[in-house]
Amino acid sequence: MKTGIKVSVFIFLTTVCGIYSQLSCTYYDKQYYGYACNLTITNPTGLNNFKRISGRHLSGKTNNDVKYITSNSASFTTIVPSFICKTFKNLTSIELRSMGIQHVDENAFKDCHELQALDLYNNKISRIDEKAFENNQGLATLYLYQNQLSELPENVFLNQQNLITLWLDNNYFTSFPKKEFAPLKSLNNLDLRGNRIRNITDDSFENLKSIKYLYLQSTQIEELPKNVFRHLKSLSTLSLSYNKLKVIHSLGFLPNLTEIELSDNQLQAVDEKLIDNTGVNRFSFGGNLCANFVITDNSASRALLRSGLQNCFNKYNQEFAYETTTPDTTTESPSNSGCNSTNLNKRICKLEDDNDGFNSKLEDLQSQIQYLISTTEDLEADVENLTEQNQELAEEIDKIIGEKQDLEEKFSAAIEELRDQVEELFSFISSRGDI
Ligand SMILES: *[C@@H]1O[C@H](CO)[C@@H](O)[C@H](O)[C@H]1NC(C)=O
Ligand SMILES: *[C@@H]1O[C@H](CO)[C@@H](O)[C@H](O)[C@H]1NC(C)=O
Ligand SMILES: *[C@@H]1O[C@H](CO)[C@@H](O)[C@H](O)[C@H]1NC(C)=O
Ligand SMILES: *[C@@H]1O[C@H](CO)[C@@H](O)[C@H](O)[C@H]1NC(C)=O
Ligand SMILES: *[C@@H]1O[C@H](CO)[C@@H](O)[C@H](O)[C@H]1NC(C)=O
Ligand SMILES: *[C@@H]1O[C@H](CO)[C@@H](O)[C@H](O)[C@H]1NC(C)=O
Numbered sequence: 001m002k003t004g005i006k007v008s009v010f011i012f013l014t015t016v017c018g019i020y021s022q023l024s025c026t027y028y029d030k031q032y033y034g035y036a037c038n039l040t041i042t043n044p045t046g047l048n049n050f051k052r053i054s055g056r057h058l059s060g061k062t063n064n065d066v067k068y069i070t071s072n073s074a075s076f077t078t079i080v081p082s083f084i085c086k087t088f089k090n091l092t093s094i095e096l097r098s099m100g101i102q103h104v105d106e107n108a109f110k111d112c113h114e115l116q117a118l119d120l121y122n123n124k125i126s127r128i129d130e131k132a133f134e135n136n137q138g139l140a141t142l143y144l145y146q147n148q149l150s151e152l153p154e155n156v157f158l159n160q161q162n163l164i165t166l167w168l169d170n171n172y173f174t175s176f177p178k179k180e181f182a183p184l185k186s187l188n189n190l191d192l193r194g195n196r197i198r199n200i201t202d203d204s205f206e207n208l209k210s211i212k213y214l215y216l217q218s219t220q221i222e223e224l225p226k227n228v229f230r231h232l233k234s235l236s237t238l239s240l241s242y243n244k245l246k247v248i249h250s251l252g253f254l255p256n257l258t259e260i261e262l263s264d265n266q267l268q269a270v271d272e273k274l275i276d277n278t279g280v281n282r283f284s285f286g287g288n289l290c291a292n293f294v295i296t297d298n299s300a301s302r303a304l305l306r307s308g309l310q311n312c313f314n315k316y317n318q319e320f321a322y323e324t325t326t327p328d329t330t331t332e333s334p335s336n337s338g339c340n341s342t343n344l345n346k347r348i349c350k351l352e353d354d355n356d357g358f359n360s361k362l363e364d365l366q367s368q369i370q371y372l373i374s375t376t377e378d379l380e381a382d383v384e385n386l387t388e389q390n391q392e393l394a395e396e397i398d399k400i401i402g403e404k405q406d407l408e409e410k411f412s413a414a415i416e417e418l419r420d421q422v423e424e425l426f427s428f429i430s431s432r433g434d435i
Helices: 002-020 083-087 300-309 343-434
Strands: 022-030 034-043 068-070 093-095 117-119 141-143 165-167 189-191 213-215 237-239 259-261 282-284
Touching: none
Parallel strands: 034 068, 068 093, 093 117, 117 141, 141 165, 165 189, 189 213, 213 237, 237 259, 259 282
Antiparallel strands: 022 034
16 A cells, blocks of 8 residues: 555656656757757756756757757746756757746856857846856857846856847846946947836946947936947947937937937937937937927038928827938028018028028137137147257256266376376386386
């Protein structure tokens, strides 16, 4: 009787554990990628002591041929079992989506030295160990979007010099993880949309020098310091839609920036120099509060900005592409609120526009003159300094010449004295010789 119970308990346990903790692969050839495993993980309690991955290889294939792991919607696990990378050492791509992973520990990808792409989309990851990616120097793409991350260990990307794409959107970050990004020398594409990042500081972006695509929409940003984008010399697309911006300053010198999204903020003021030194030809302004914008200058970038701002109120028509064209100065200025269709108004407005245009050119000239004056002053100070230094040097040379003369005099006096002594000596010797 007792043995019977023991046997059935044993059978029960092995059955339950067998069901509730297993790894298996359905192997197949994935188009364009190569030999792949369609992985089923059943591991709700987060065990990490797997000894076997069941499943039959296609003929002629072995574990070392597996390049790609795709996830399987039947899976559930709270960790990434390290046995996967121990088994398939040549994996270049791992996709473990939507399977309840909570924690990425330091052994999870330790044995995947060839890993180039890792996709952990839509799990419940709130914790990543500092050394989780230590052995994945070749990692180029990392998807961690739609998880529960509010922070990262400071050195988590220490070996990710080759990472190009990092998607961290729809997590719980409340501040911009600036330090963590410092090693990412090749990072090109960063997505942080849908986090709760309110504060952007003056140096938030200083570690993103190679970034081309920066996505910060829906992050509750209220203000951006002036010149905050100054480090992003490669920036090409910037998205700031669905934030709480009230003001946007000039973007500064970003020649490679071609697209900026600013729709659905609370913009009331837009710096008329916003896109002056950029290559922006595509932007969105819909869904803002922008009343009373008056941009009078008719340079190409200002005219472009003006035409974009016409759509500020239009929530349902947010995407516009504008070609940079020579502005047509004969038509009325659309954003100059006083300018409408009556002929007289038109002419007055045009005159006002012209006047404003001249005024702003005058201002430009004045500031250039100011600049020249201050440069001249600097140069004058330099010349004065050099003259002073020159005089000091001349005095020093005089001093040295004087010292040299002194020494020469002393030297001749000494020689003279020596000569006298020698003569004395000779006369003494000759007087002795006489004796
Ligand atoms: C992976 O396995 C699951 C479950 O067996 C199956 O539904 C799915 O179609 C498989 N996917 C591929 C790409 O073979
Ligand atoms: C990885 O694959 C290459 C060929 O693609 C092979 O030469 C090498 O032995 C494999 N590595 C391992 C650990 O099997
Ligand atoms: C972020 O903004 C909040 C509210 O404006 C402020 O209290 C906090 O000090 C700021 N944090 C940083 C790091 O600047
Ligand atoms: C700007 O774009 C050009 C053309 O695509 C490219 O050659 C150049 O390297 C880019 N500049 C920077 C700083 O990325
Ligand atoms: C044109 O502007 C004048 C003065 O600002 C205003 O009184 C008038 O109603 C405007 N007309 C139209 C058609 O908007
Ligand atoms: C003159 O030049 C020296 C050396 O470059 C510098 O240390 C000094 O500050 C300068 N003085 C003035 C008044 O510019």
